[in-house]
Amino acid sequence: MPSTDPVALTQALVRYKTVNPPGEEHDCAHHLGDMLAAAGFDVTYVDAGERRTNVVARLGNGAGTPLCFTGHIDTVPLGAQPWRVDPFGGEVVDGRLYGRGATDMKAGVAAFVAAAIDHADALAAGPGVVLVITSGEETGCDGAFHLTEQAGVLGEAGAMVVAEPTSNQPLVGHKGALWLRAFARGVTAHGSTPEHGDNAVYKAARMVGALERFDFGRPAHEVLGRDTLNVGTIAGGMNMNSVPDVCEVGIDIRTTPGASHADIRRDLEADLGGDLAELETLVDLEGVWTDPGDAWVAEVYAVMAEMLGETPVPRGAAFFTDASALTPHYGDIPTVILGPGEAALAHQTDEYCVVDRITQAKAAYATLMQRWSAA
Structure with a gap:
């Protein structure tokens, strides 16, 4: 079976116009849900409004608590400044993938979806993963909070990766x-x-x-x-x-x-x-914080140290994420913010994500999934 290309998937996601407002994440959400369903995932769609679709996909043998990955597919508006590239083209120039939402955060979503699909067989044989793909994050985590109000939809999770833009540096909290x-x-x-x-x-x-x-x-x-x-x-x-x-x-x-x-x-x-x-x-x-000394965080640090060539130190983000809704819902589980995008480029004109970071993020997510399944 050919490997799922996270760069091509990022391009496909950028081409869906999910600017919030109005959002209209429906088609983008179903694109991802169809891919995951074809790989054997149990996929649930939950609408938080007209064409405001969230996706919850899970795969595992039910014998353990899954690892959660989450990301949103809505974007902010384009702004008044003209773009030098098509904001919905997903064009790659000089190793950079351009487009609204490329860095915040469709590249992160594409990377964990690609990793999960490629390792579906191994995930099915262990505690597996739950992928929570949300609408309406940019206006206050609306989609994530809607999911927390739906009985039984989110299930359980033992730890969580939020694929927001961090240049693949693991962060342990946000304001x-x-x-x-x-x-x-x-x-x-x-x-x-x-x-x-x-x-x-x-x-x-x-x-x-x-x-x-x-x-x-x-x-x-x-x-x-x-x-x-x-x-x-x-x-x-x-x-x-x-x-x-x-x-x-x-x-x-x-x-x-x-x-x-x-x-x-x-x-x-x-x-x-x-x-x-x-x-x-x-x-x-509310803000989110995980003790940097947590055993799973130490494992994330070890994985990223090998990939980044430097040992991570405790860092946090000033921006908020869907972890504000999901982390307490799951019982204040250990949470790391880790994604391929560049935080400084979020919401900017000519937003882009470095292509090499997308492939690196997929590899990191795959390693974390495999280690979780083997634990």
């Missing part, structure tokens, strides 16, 4: 995300008589000052650093010559594992005081 929208409200009036109104923009400006000074009151994490807060958007007013009666502020908070998002929200409400009319939660994702 959480708490996205909030704060509203200041006032009373409108004619711009020539502002004393008759109550200016919501002035209230929002005071809130922004308080947000800039906000103190989380927590020590830095030994690897992931400090919790952070960024004011990303502000919008208010209906025209130049009216007193604005509403203004909203978008807040992006990234937290280290162990932070209480409920406590942070409470402290923010106290700091923003009477200028705050309402605080709305848009995204609430």
